[in-house]
Amino acid sequence: xxxxxxxxxxxxxxxxxxxxxxxxxxxxxxxxxxxxxxxxxxxxxxxxxxxxxxxxxxxxxxxxxxxxxxxxxxxxxxxxxxxxxxxxxxxxxxxxxxxxxxxxxxxxxxxxxxxxxxxxxxxxxxxxxxxxxxxxxxxxxxxxxxxxxxxxxxxxxxxxxxxxxxxxxxxxxxxxxxxxxxxxxxxxxxxxxxxxxxxxxxxxxxxxxxxxxxxxxxxxxxxxxxxxxxxxxxxxxxxxxxxxxxxxxxxxxxxxxxxxxxxxxxxxxxxxxxxxxxxxxxxxxxxxxxxxxxxxxxxxxxxxxxxxxxxxxxxxxxxxxxx
Amino acid sequence: xxxxxxxxxxxxxxxxxxxxxxxxxxxxxxxxxxxxxxxxxxxxxxxxxxxxxxxxxxxxxxxxxxxxxxxxxxxxxxxxxxxxxxxxxxxxxxxxxxxxxxxxxxxxxxxxxxxxxxxxxxxxxxxxxxxxxxxxxxxxxxxxxxxxxxxxxxxxxxxxxxxxxxxxxxxxxxxxxxxxxxxxxxxxxxxxxxxxxxxxxxxxxxxxxxxxxxxxxxxxxxxxxxxxxxxxxxxxxxxxxxxxxxxxxxxxxxxxxxxxxxxxxxxxxxxxxxxxxxxxxxxxxxxxxxxxxxxxxxxxxxxxxxxxxxxxxxxxxxxxxxx
Numbered sequence: 001x002x003x004x005x006x007x008x009x010x011x012x013x014x015x016x017x018x019x020x021x022x023x024x025x026x027x028x029x030x031x032x033x034x035x036x037x038x039x040x041x042x043x044x045x046x047x048x049x050x051x052x053x054x055x056x057x058x059x060x061x062x063x064x065x066x067x068x069x070x071x072x073x074x075x076x077x078x079x080x081x082x083x084x085x086x087x088x089x090x091x092x093x094x095x096x097x098x099x100x101x102x103x104x105x106x107x108x109x110x111x112x113x114x115x116x117x118x119x120x121x122x123x124x125x126x127x128x129x130x131x132x133x134x135x136x137x138x139x140x141x142x143x144x145x146x147x148x149x150x151x152x153x154x155x156x157x158x159x160x161x162x163x164x165x166x167x168x169x170x171x172x173x174x175x176x177x178x179x180x181x182x183x184x185x186x187x188x189x190x191x192x193x194x195x196x197x198x199x200x201x202x203x204x205x206x207x208x209x210x211x212x213x214x215x216x217x218x219x220x221x222x223x224x225x226x227x228x229x230x231x232x233x234x235x236x237x238x239x240x241x242x243x244x245x246x247x248x249x250x251x252x253x254x255x256x257x258x259x260x261x262x263x264x265x266x267x268x269x270x271x272x273x274x275x276x277x278x279x280x281x282x283x284x285x286x287x288x289x290x291x292x293x294x295x296x297x298x299x300x301x302x303x304x305x306x307x308x309x310x311x312x313x314x315x316x317x318x319x320x321x322x323x
Numbered sequence: 324x325x326x327x328x329x330x331x332x333x334x335x336x337x338x339x340x341x342x343x344x345x346x347x348x349x350x351x352x353x354x355x356x357x358x359x360x361x362x363x364x365x366x367x368x369x370x371x372x373x374x375x376x377x378x379x380x381x382x383x384x385x386x387x388x389x390x391x392x393x394x395x396x397x398x399x400x401x402x403x404x405x406x407x408x409x410x411x412x413x414x415x416x417x418x419x420x421x422x423x424x425x426x427x428x429x430x431x432x433x434x435x436x437x438x439x440x441x442x443x444x445x446x447x448x449x450x451x452x453x454x455x456x457x458x459x460x461x462x463x464x465x466x467x468x469x470x471x472x473x474x475x476x477x478x479x480x481x482x483x484x485x486x487x488x489x490x491x492x493x494x495x496x497x498x499x500x501x502x503x504x505x506x507x508x509x510x511x512x513x514x515x516x517x518x519x520x521x522x523x524x525x526x527x528x529x530x531x532x533x534x535x536x537x538x539x540x541x542x543x544x545x546x547x548x549x550x551x552x553x554x555x556x557x558x559x560x561x562x563x564x565x566x567x568x569x570x571x572x573x574x575x576x577x578x579x580x581x582x583x584x585x586x587x588x589x590x591x592x593x594x595x596x597x598x599x600x601x602x603x604x605x606x607x608x609x610x611x612x613x614x615x616x617x618x619x620x621x622x623x624x625x626x627x628x629x630x631x632x633x634x635x636x637x638x639x640x641x642x643x644x645x646x
Contacts (some may be wrong), residue, residue: 253501302488
């Protein structure tokens with residue numbers, strides 16, 4: 001996929017993060033610092049060819065911002081939501097972008113004389129955190145993004161794990177409860193349907209409905225559609241029993257998913273990102289306790305640190321640049 | 324861990340499989356054919372130092388059987404039941420052997436001038452099947468042993484995956500049902516507590532109890548303690564409704580666990596070994612159908628072949644020889 005002809009002094013890398021609202025581009029140096037940036041609107045729903053043109057534009061603007069040219073770069077990497085075939089450079093399916101079988105790497109290859117790599121956005125965020133963020137220097141890391149869904153990325157022996165084919169590293173789509181809650185993937189009982197922000201909001205609404213005098217309910221100001229992922233934590237921190245029950249149950253679900261990851265991967269670190277991860281130690285402390293109790297071999301076994309991601313949106317750019 | 328000084332022509336490898344009843348040793352050639360064999364009783368429960376002496380004895384007998392010497396060998400590998408620290412060569416914990424923190428590799432190293440490696444027995448069986456068995460030439464493989472428990476091994480990019488610390492690749496101890504059946508590991512709801520032979524027997528006994536006129540019950544000849552992992556399949560194949568319900572439910576449990584493995588690893592192949600795997604296509608055909616339905620991305624996604632292991636007990640020896 002490459003007709004690479006950069007200068008021997010080339011040391012920059014280009015990274016693109018295709019988000020739901022904006023396409024973010026950055027150039028990074030050897031220390032993985034972002035030295036040039038640009039962003040253009042994603043305008044999801046447009047034909048992929050038009051979006052691809054804007055990806056090229058964003059990359060060029062980032063180069064311009066950094067004051068260097070393509071010749072000073074080693075590679076271009078793209079993080080994209082959905083199921084990605086990294087080997088062929090194809091977006092197999094992206095719900096967010098309304099794309100199916102899009103040969104994105106091939107299209108971008110026409111605009112750049114750099115090797116082009118693509119991967120899933122959560123994969124890129126994980127790689128970014130391992131190269132330059134909270135998991136720097138870790139060899140085996142599992143990251144879970146707690147947002148609308150539960151995304152995940154897996155780094156093994158320092159490298160992104162992609163599996164033999166597309167659709168792997170989908171830890172959000174492993175079971176917590178067989179035949180349980182309906183998941184967006186069509187299956188029932190996946191981690192995503194219990195530990196996403198969407199799931200937390202559902203759990204909190206249900207509790208607020210039956211306990212209208214709780215702080216959990218009152219923080220919605222008479223309108224349960226105002227429930228978000230922060231309110232249950234705010235209520236719980238204030239000592240509200242309903243809020244505490246919701247948060248305790250949510251943490252139990254998430255801990256069960258993390259324990260599964262520990263029993264499979266024994267990573268040095270489990271990283272949490274996405275909206276819910278902003279709760280910090282209020283989330284990670286009880287998670288570590290539950291994982292210690294329930295992991296195979298218990299408290300004496302090899303257990304990971306559970307941390308929140310450090311780079312925010314930059315993780316995706318830096319990870320993509322390192323594909 | 325090595326003071327290796329073999330002859331330049333060395334090309335054999337020694338493999339040891341420590342089982343519950345016997346210690347099996349073999350030497351393999353470059354084609355991974357076993358060319359010398361020996362077995363001595365395990366006599367589990369003895370002090371580990373005594374067992375280690377018998378491991379040395381078994382290895383020497385296997386060399387003798389093959390008609391060659393240690394100098395013609397490149398390495399010695401040992402597969403051991405339990406939680407193994409491959410890096411330090413320690414058996415962290417083995418329930419079957421009643422061992423805790425046993426420096427096995429170090430002890431064996433004193434008897435041989437070969438590099439000594441140890442790993443979990445299911446890991447070795449997986450590596451054996453990848454090097455010389457049903458998954459030959461596959462890069463990403465997950466193996467589940469369906470026996471007293473559910474053991475597992477994971478080969479990624481052609482190499483055994485061990486994680487950052489001991490206690491990984493324990494796929495049998497990931498959830499099917501949060502807060503479900505009590506598992507041997509202390510947690511509730513693990514795959515092992517639904518898909519092991521032990522679990523199948525429990526499920527079949529329960530069904531036979533409530534349906535005493537079923538073939539499932541009759542095959543136990545009036546004594547439900549005679550129930551084994553084969554009877555439900557025999558009854559189901561004969562058209563017995565009770566047997567068919569038990570087998571269908573068991574396969575649904577196992578398929579759910581395999582679907583989890585697919586969503587994480589997207590392996591080229593999932594291998595089943597152990598007693599239950601002898602049911603062959605009667606087991607793997609419906610498993611493939613259910614995995615196709617439930618995997619992330621469905622039937623259009625990258626799906627593994629589901630096969631039964633080919634090497635039987637030899638897988639452990641060959642895998643250990645390849646550590």
